[in-house]
Amino acid sequence: MAQGAQSRRGGNDWLREALPKLVLSPSLAMVLIFVYGFIIFTFYLSFTDSRILPSFDLVGWENYSKLFRIRAWDTAITNLLIFGSLYIVICCALGLALAILLDQKIRAEGFIRTVYLYPMALSFIVTGTAWKWFLDPGIGLQAVIRSWGWESFTFDWIKDGDMAIYTIVIAAVWQTSGFVMAMFLAGLRGIDNEVLKAAQIDGASNIALYRRIVIPQLRPAFMSAFVVLAHMAIKSYDLVIALTGGGPGTSTEVPATFMYSYTFTRNQMGIGAASATIMLMAIAAIMVPYIYSELREKS
Amino acid sequence: MSSNATATVVRTGAGSRFVIYTLLALFCLYYLLPLYVMVVNSLKPLSEIQAGGMMSLPDVWTIAPWASAWSTAQIGVEATGLRPFFWNSIVMVVPAVAISTVLGALNGYVLTKWRFRGDTIIFGLLLFGCFIPFQMVLIPMARMLGIVGLAGTVPGLVFVHLVYGIGFSTLYFRNYYQQFPTELVRAAMIDGAGFFTIFRRIMLPSSGPIAVVCVIWQFTNIWNDFLFGASFSDFDSQPMTVALNNLVQSSTGVKEYNVHFAGAIMAALPTLLVYIVAGRYFVRGLMAGSVKG
Amino acid sequence: MGFLDIKNATKSYGAVKVLHETDISIEEGEFLVLVGPSGCGKSTLLNMIAGLEEITTGDIAIKGQSMAGVRPADRNIAMVFQSYALYPNMNVGQNIVFGLEMHGVPKPERDTAMNKVADLLQIKHLLDRKPGQLSGGQRQRVAMGRALVRDPDVFLFDEPLSNLDAKLRVDMRTEIKKLHQKLKTTIVYVTHDQIEALTLSTRIAVMFGGHVQQLGTPKEVYDNPANMFVAGFMGSPSMNLFPARIAVENGKAVAKAKLADGQDATLPFPDARGFERHDGREIVLGLRPEAITDRDGADRNSQSVHVIEAHVDITEPAGSDTFVGTQMGGKEVTGRFRADVDVHPGQTFPFAINMEKAVAFDPETEKRVS
Numbered sequence: 001m002a003q004g005a006q007s008r009r010g011g012n013d014w015l016r017e018a019l020p021k022l023v024l025s026p027s028l029a030m031v032l033i034f035v036y037g038f039i040i041f042t043f044y045l046s047f048t049d050s051r052i053l054p055s056f057d058l059v060g061w062e063n064y065s066k067l068f069r070i071r072a073w074d075t076a077i078t079n080l081l082i083f084g085s086l087y088i089v090i091c092c093a094l095g096l097a098l099a100i101l102l103d104q105k106i107r108a109e110g111f112i113r114t115v116y117l118y119p120m121a122l123s124f125i126v127t128g129t130a131w132k133w134f135l136d137p138g139i140g141l142q143a144v145i146r147s148w149g150w151e152s153f154t155f156d157w158i159k160d161g162d163m164a165i166y167t168i169v170i171a172a173v174w175q176t177s178g179f180v181m182a183m184f185l186a187g188l189r190g191i192d193n194e195v196l197k198a199a200q201i202d203g204a205s206n207i208a209l210y211r212r213i214v215i216p217q218l219r220p221a222f223m224s225a226f227v228v229l230a231h232m233a234i235k236s237y238d239l240v241i242a243l244t245g246g247g248p249g250t251s252t253e254v255p256a257t258f259m260y261s262y263t264f265t266r267n268q269m270g271i272g273a274a275s276a277t278i279m280l281m282a283i284a285a286i287m288v289p290y291i292y293s294e295l296r297e298k299s
Numbered sequence: 300m301s302s303n304a305t306a307t308v309v310r311t312g313a314g315s316r317f318v319i320y321t322l323l324a325l326f327c328l329y330y331l332l333p334l335y336v337m338v339v340n341s342l343k344p345l346s347e348i349q350a351g352g353m354m355s356l357p358d359v360w361t362i363a364p365w366a367s368a369w370s371t372a373q374i375g376v377e378a379t380g381l382r383p384f385f386w387n388s389i390v391m392v393v394p395a396v397a398i399s400t401v402l403g404a405l406n407g408y409v410l411t412k413w414r415f416r417g418d419t420i421i422f423g424l425l426l427f428g429c430f431i432p433f434q435m436v437l438i439p440m441a442r443m444l445g446i447v448g449l450a451g452t453v454p455g456l457v458f459v460h461l462v463y464g465i466g467f468s469t470l471y472f473r474n475y476y477q478q479f480p481t482e483l484v485r486a487a488m489i490d491g492a493g494f495f496t497i498f499r500r501i502m503l504p505s506s507g508p509i510a511v512v513c514v515i516w517q518f519t520n521i522w523n524d525f526l527f528g529a530s531f532s533d534f535d536s537q538p539m540t541v542a543l544n545n546l547v548q549s550s551t552g553v554k555e556y557n558v559h560f561a562g563a564i565m566a567a568l569p570t571l572l573v574y575i576v577a578g579r580y581f582v583r584g585l586m587a588g589s590v591k592g
Numbered sequence: 593m594g595f596l597d598i599k600n601a602t603k604s605y606g607a608v609k610v611l612h613e614t615d616i617s618i619e620e621g622e623f624l625v626l627v628g629p630s631g632c633g634k635s636t637l638l639n640m641i642a643g644l645e646e647i648t649t650g651d652i653a654i655k656g657q658s659m660a661g662v663r664p665a666d667r668n669i670a671m672v673f674q675s676y677a678l679y680p681n682m683n684v685g686q687n688i689v690f691g692l693e694m695h696g697v698p699k700p701e702r703d704t705a706m707n708k709v710a711d712l713l714q715i716k717h718l719l720d721r722k723p724g725q726l727s728g729g730q731r732q733r734v735a736m737g738r739a740l741v742r743d744p745d746v747f748l749f750d751e752p753l754s755n756l757d758a759k760l761r762v763d764m765r766t767e768i769k770k771l772h773q774k775l776k777t778t779i780v781y782v783t784h785d786q787i788e789a790l791t792l793s794t795r796i797a798v799m800f801g802g803h804v805q806q807l808g809t810p811k812e813v814y815d816n817p818a819n820m821f822v823a824g825f826m827g828s829p830s831m832n833l834f835p836a837r838i839a840v841e842n843g844k845a846v847a848k849a850k851l852a853d854g855q856d857a858t859l860p861f862p863d864a865r866g867f868e869r870h871d872g873r874e875i876v877l878g879l880r881p882e883a884i885t886d887r888d889g890a891d892r893n894s895q896s897v898h899v900i901e902a903h904v905d906i907t908e909p910a911g912s913d914t915f916v917g918t919q920m921g922g923k924e925v926t927g928r929f930r931a932d933v934d935v936h937p938g939q940t941f942p943f944a945i946n947m948e949k950a951v952a953f954d955p956e957t958e959k960r961v962s
């Protein structure tokens with residue numbers, strides 16, 4: 001066997017050495033071109049006077065200064081802040097509460113977990129459709145309760161420009177909170193039971209136990225939940241389209257819908273590109289430190 | 300998820316247990332309510348819904364809304380029902396999932412067992428690619444698909460989903476293969492196995508669990524996608540989610556809520572089925588996408 | 593030139609040098625053990641021999657042929673891993689012949705070879721099982737079978753016994769030794785267990801901090817450690833090391849060490865060690881526990897047994913022996929007494945010290961003084 005060693009060296013050697021990199025290279029090339037190349041392209045477009053088609057004539061920061069003078073963008077940012085913060089806070093609070101409740105040796109835990117989590121398997125378009133008609137004052141909750149005899153009952157947020165953004169929060173929380181619950185539940189199951197026993201022997205009440213011992217240990221789960229939810233909030237597009245279509249008027253516009261309509265229906269590609277760039281910056285601000293710390297821990 | 304891990308040692312009294320069970324049951328109702336609404340209203344005539352009977356069981360049971368949603372409902376300008384778009388989604392999902400999973404497995408194998416200088420940076424680049432707002436690539440991708448003649452076609456959508464799916468499938472396999480003992484690979488090297496032989500004979504036979512997770516994740520994600528479908532498909536090539544949205548948003552005529560609900564269930568059925576059959580893996584996939592390691 | 597030559601080999605990861613210039617040459621049929629604490633570079637050296645890690649500088653040659661650029665599969669080596677590294681999806685038989693299959697050996701020959709090895713290791717009844725269904729000891733056998741079937745030039749063992757429980761470890765150690773005596777194969781064996789090193793090897797390389805501290809036969813390493821690290825690492829309980837001073841009395845060299853009562857014990861070195869020229873030098877004196885005994889337990893063949901009276905701090909009966917602690921040069925010192933000696937803490941008791949076995953080290957360089 002070793003006799004062949006010498007003769008087998010040579011041309012084959014190079015291929016053998018390079019093979020792993022060759023296997024990786026198509027994926028890397030795709031990502032470099034279609035993610036990073038395209039990011040650079042869009043970034044470049046955000047400094048050009050592109051309208052219906054890409055143009056390569058630079059106009060400096062004009063698109064950005066225009067962007068921040070557009071009322072709809074202002075609405076989109078405000079909505080994102082309202083939606084994002086409520087979505088993250090409610091999902092975390094609800095998820096944590098449900099996880100703690102479900103961690104108390106519950107009989108039908110498997111079934112309950114399945115029920116809490118299934119919305120995550122649905123498309124936002126499906127979720128949006130279901131909630132759209134359920135919240136519709138004409139046929140949904142309001143109509144039903146009125147038909148039960150409470151004639152003055154009113155719940156028409158989805159038709160109300162000031163309140164419509166909160167219906168998006170309701171639907172989004174419905175879809176994602178079960179998943180956050182699962183993240184916290186996994187975190188709870190990772191806590192050393194001996195520590196809890198020790199605290200009980202030290203005389204800690206259940207509330208003190210959770211407040212002082214358990215919840216502080218869930219930091220990593222909080223971190224992950226925050227990153228996932230924040231990134232979903234910034235990217236959320238489908239749900240808004242399906243639930244309100246950005247309306248009434250532009251009252252539920254978010255950056256993702258703004259970008260789409262300015263680029264593809266209003267033919268303001270330069271401004272669309274600028275808004276996409278700002279979305280990317282927001283996501284990068286959250287994801288880059290997270291990915292960096294995850295990869296550093298590993299190596 | 301660690302479903303076999305033991306629950307907490309915290310003890311609760313009978314009174315508080317009653318409260319806990321009540322709360323948990325109420326939340327079950329909360330999560331099930333929209334599904335209930337979808338199902339019951341897809342089985343009743345439109346008039347019952349219009350009369351404010353959304354919450355009640357049908358007086359008259361009918362599958363007409365389902366039939367309509369499937370084959371005759373007005374989608375955009377044509378009365379095709381959702382059927383052709385359901386097939387579009389199937390034809391789009393299958394190759395995109397298959398190819399991205401295979402590539403992810405090979406990438407994960409290289410990144411853990413054939414490490415080289417700079418591999419962590421490459422992985423970081425792949426990983427960040429999963430999380431970018433896709434608005435950032437819509438314009439150039441639309442241009443490129445137009446140039447190569449894939450604009451408005453199902454293969455074009457397959458390509459797009461493949462490109463933006465590789466990051467996640469690589470993430471799954473990399474994290475899984477990281478736990479796979481490197482000594483086995485070294486033993487196989489000494490035994491004389493080469494790069495692909497080791498992958499096929501040693502790694503792949505042990506990759507079942509993560510392959511299931513990856514396939515489920517990719518399937519759910521691609522099936523449920525709306526943005527790419529809305530951006531890069533024509534009427535003939537639009538996937539199920541886009542068609543459903545067109546059905547629901549169409550402003551002409553009477554709003555057939557029961558048909559909408561039936562259509563929504565159709566669009567949800569494949570992923571719901573996957574979730575019910577392989578829920579354990581589904582959750583594991585969700586978790587791996589966020590909490591790594 | 594030997595059968596396996598490690599010539600001035602080094603290994604660095606970036607700026608960190610994990611293996612310093614190493615020269616080892618062994619003959620065909622030798623059993624070389626690389627022993628040292630974790631992080632000493634022993635596994636790195638083994639992986640370099642296997643070709644699993646690149647050599648930074650220097651060379652490794654097997655049968656006179658440089659292994660530079662030769663991939664592991666072409667080196668005609670076999671390796672037994674710490675975790676056994678059995679392929680979980682293949683049964684025992686498939687595991688054993690996988691290497692032959694990869695090298696293009698036809699099936700009938702593979703089966704013959706497999707049956708021969710299975711007979712030798714008494715694992716014939718396990719051939720159809722999956723690794724997951726085997727006990728630790730059985731896995732260990734299969735891993736060895738996988739190596740043996742290749743009939744390689746050199747066997748490499750990477751801590752093969754460390755995952756077994758204590759009793760099984762001793763049994764397998766004996767079995768490996770028997771196998772080596774029977775098959776006369778060349779073996780390089782990595783362990784952190786100094787007893788394995790002493791019992792198995794024909795030669796030992798004691799490693800620490802990326803350096804080979806000493807290369808020699810088990811007896812050389814045990815009796816004549818090159819430095820304080822080797823002295824302390826090899827042997828259990830480890831060698832007593834305590835400060836002393838060389839003096840010349842009546843023309844003969846003696847070691848002076850303080851006892852617990854503040855008195856100096858005077859321990860004459862045997863003649864012809866030439867320590868007279870070190871008059872007044874501070875040293876670290878090394879005495880193995882078996883060189884500190886009760887009066888009747890002392891080595892009758894030794895010409896240099898000296899008895900001193902010392903305070904007994906502690907006694908630890910260990911069945912076959914009793915370990916007795918006292919103080920010398922301000923350090924805890926342990927002697928190995930016969931089990932039936934009637935000795936109790938608090939007593940002042942005669943300790944018989946065999947100075948033929950004494951070694952001296954320089955306290956600064958920690959190297960052997962001769």
